[in-house]
Amino acid sequence: MALILALDQGTTSSRAILFSDDGKIVGVEQKEFKQHYPQPGWVEHDPEEIWASQLEVTEAVLASNGVQAADIAALGITNQRETIVVWDRKTGAPIHPAIVWQDRRTAKVCQELKDAGREALVKKKTGLVLDPYFSGTKIAWILDKVPGARERAVQGELACGTIDAWLIWNLTGGKLHITDVSNASRTLLMNIHTGKWDDELLECFRVPSALLPEIRPSSEVYGEVSSSDKLKGIKIGGIAGDQQSALFGQACYVPGSVKNTYGTGCFMLMNTGPEAVTSEHNLLTTVAWQVGDQLEYALEGSVFTGGAVVSWLRDGLGIIKSSSEVEALANSVKDNGGVFVVPAFAGLGAPHWDPYARGTIVGITGGTTAAHIARAAVESIAFQVADLVGAMQSDSGVELGELRVDGGASVNAHLLQFQADLLQISVVRPVVTESTALGAAYLAGLAAGVWKDCETIANQWAVDVRFEPQISAEQSSALRSRWKQAVDRSMNWES
Numbered sequence: 001m002a003l004i005l006a007l008d009q010g011t012t013s014s015r016a017i018l019f020s021d022d023g024k025i026v027g028v029e030q031k032e033f034k035q036h037y038p039q040p041g042w043v044e045h046d047p048e049e050i051w052a053s054q055l056e057v058t059e060a061v062l063a064s065n066g067v068q069a070a071d072i073a074a075l076g077i078t079n080q081r082e083t084i085v086v087w088d089r090k091t092g093a094p095i096h097p098a099i100v101w102q103d104r105r106t107a108k109v110c111q112e113l114k115d116a117g118r119e120a121l122v123k124k125k126t127g128l129v130l131d132p133y134f135s136g137t138k139i140a141w142i143l144d145k146v147p148g149a150r151e152r153a154v155q156g157e158l159a160c161g162t163i164d165a166w167l168i169w170n171l172t173g174g175k176l177h178i179t180d181v182s183n184a185s186r187t188l189l190m191n192i193h194t195g196k197w198d199d200e201l202l203e204c205f206r207v208p209s210a211l212l213p214e215i216r217p218s219s220e221v222y223g224e225v226s227s228s229d230k231l232k233g234i235k236i237g238g239i240a241g242d243q244q245s246a247l248f249g250q251a252c253y254v255p256g257s258v259k260n261t262y263g264t265g266c267f268m269l270m271n272t273g274p275e276a277v278t279s280e281h282n283l284l285t286t287v288a289w290q291v292g293d294q295l296e297y298a299l300e301g302s303v304f305t306g307g308a309v310v311s312w313l314r315d316g317l318g319i320i321k322s323s324s325e326v327e328a329l330a331n332s333v334k335d336n337g338g339v340f341v342v343p344a345f346a347g348l349g350a351p352h353w354d355p356y357a358r359g360t361i362v363g364i365t366g367g368t369t370a371a372h373i374a375r376a377a378v379e380s381i382a383f384q385v386a387d388l389v390g391a392m393q394s395d396s397g398v399e400l401g402e403l404r405v406d407g408g409a410s411v412n413a414h415l416l417q418f419q420a421d422l423l424q425i426s427v428v429r430p431v432v433t434e435s436t437a438l439g440a441a442y443l444a445g446l447a448a449g450v451w452k453d454c455e456t457i458a459n460q461w462a463v464d465v466r467f468e469p470q471i472s473a474e475q476s477s478a479l480r481s482r483w484k485q486a487v488d489r490s491m492n493w494e495s
């Protein structure tokens with residue numbers, strides 16, 4: 001039996017998962033790390049803490065399962081996307097904290113670029129929108145704020161990359177400075193039609209090319225680990241942004257197949273095959289992956305605050321002690337009591353793209369309890385996801401038959417039932433909900449010859465639970481129109 005290792009570096013935790021060649025989980029290790037909020041709307045991570053926590057869990061998952069580096073066929077890396085690190089090529093030290101995908105500090109720069117008429121160029125070449133979510137404006141911000149950084153970048157003394165590039169640099173002791181097409185497609189700097197960095201985009205976002213990693217396919221043997229004695233010699237065989245990786249792990253290989261991941265945020269992706277479908281409804285066009293020579297694409301709806309609203313109930317409001325308590329609290333009342341929570345903590349992503357939106361709670365009366373707020377918070381996750389489906393169906397011309405789901409919050413049956421109710425379609429949770437890590441393992445295992453092809457992999461995908469709609473279409477649309485009113489009230493709040 002071959003073993004494949006996945007390094008899943010998420011927004012709130014670093015995970016390492018060991019898979020067997022039948023796609024089953026053999027062992028998991030996970031470590032949360034600190035979120036830094038230096039100003040309202042700003043979110044940072046310590047890149048050294050990311051690397052240290054990722055290394056720790058990766059070494060630990062081998063140790064706790066009695067496995068040696070030599071037993072691993074290959075490892076795959078998957079990561080929170082867009083989050084950017086800039087470091088010194090000589091010392092390997094970051095010159096600034098990582099600026100996280102949720103960070104809104106470059107909202108004004110994005111507005112200026114819009115005012116300068118760059119939106120069409122950006123959409124045509126990158127499939128993205130001008131929003132602070134993506135890496136490009138964050139890189140320029142670091143170069144402008146850290147004294148001397150811009151000059152050093154031009155001279156080739158600095159390197160930058162999304163978290164995959166940062167981890168691979170560290171795993172290989174600085175030998176490899178690479179990223180894959182799926183991660184690069186989130187930077188605003190790569191032309192998604194060619195899979196190459198684009199001079200016009202680099203100029204638009206004021207990013208010197210000497211900073212950038214080499215763009216590679218998502219599945220190939222790139223090199224091997226050299227920096228840790230315990231991991232030495234393991235082949236690095238797969239790289240993908242976590243949402244594209246989850247699409248791969250959910251075996252969504254046929255155009256039209258869709259998954260939604262409920263993590264910190266929620267991300268719905270539809271495979272569109274070799275065609276980069278341009279969205280007319282504020283979705284993103286993104287590279288799904290490159291396995292072999294062919295670039296494949298996806299349509300994406302990105303919701304910035306998903307499961308994170310539950311973390312906020314725990315850490316911000318203190319009305320639950322752990323995320324898993326939310327389901328019982330939400331179920332302790334028969335409905336939301338007319339309360340709607342719009343968790344626009346980091347602005348709103350698709351389909352609104354409003355960096356100035358902020359969270360709001362409406363419909364509170366004297367009878368409102370913590371349970372109603374908890375219920376409305378969980379429901380807000382499903383409402384936001386439901387808002388993406390219509391756009392996705394119109395853009396792709398595909399009527400959704402079912403939605404495959406995964407991610408940390410997909411353990412919540414109440415959430416998934418409400419999702420099926422709102423969408424009026426089946427919501428299907430597979431046996432392995434660690435689709436993100438599984439996708440990276442599959443990409444690595446394909447490169448190392450563990451699996452022959454995607455068809456072999458697709459046969460391993462199995463259903464755990466299927467949630468069917470239990471309310472009428474009329475009830476669903478009444479709830480959704482009330483939600484829409486609540487969203488309107490959260491928009492354009494911050495200036």
Ligand SMILES: Nc1ncnc2c1ncn2[C@@H]1O[C@H](COP(=O)(O)OP(=O)(O)O)[C@@H](O)[C@H]1O
Nearest residue numbers: 010011012263264307308310311323408409412
């Ligand atoms: N039972 C639950 N109900 C709803 N949300 C949950 C539950 N358990 C965990 N979560 C949420 O899931 C998120 C973690 O999911 P995960 O996939 O690990 O995230 P990420 O990869 O973004 O770090 C957290 O925001 C947490 O609040």
Ligand SMILES: O=P(O)(O)OC[C@H](O)CO
Nearest residue numbers: 010011080081263264265
């Ligand atoms: O870490 P997650 O699972 O919340 O995913 C974050 C996304 O990649 C951001 O685009």
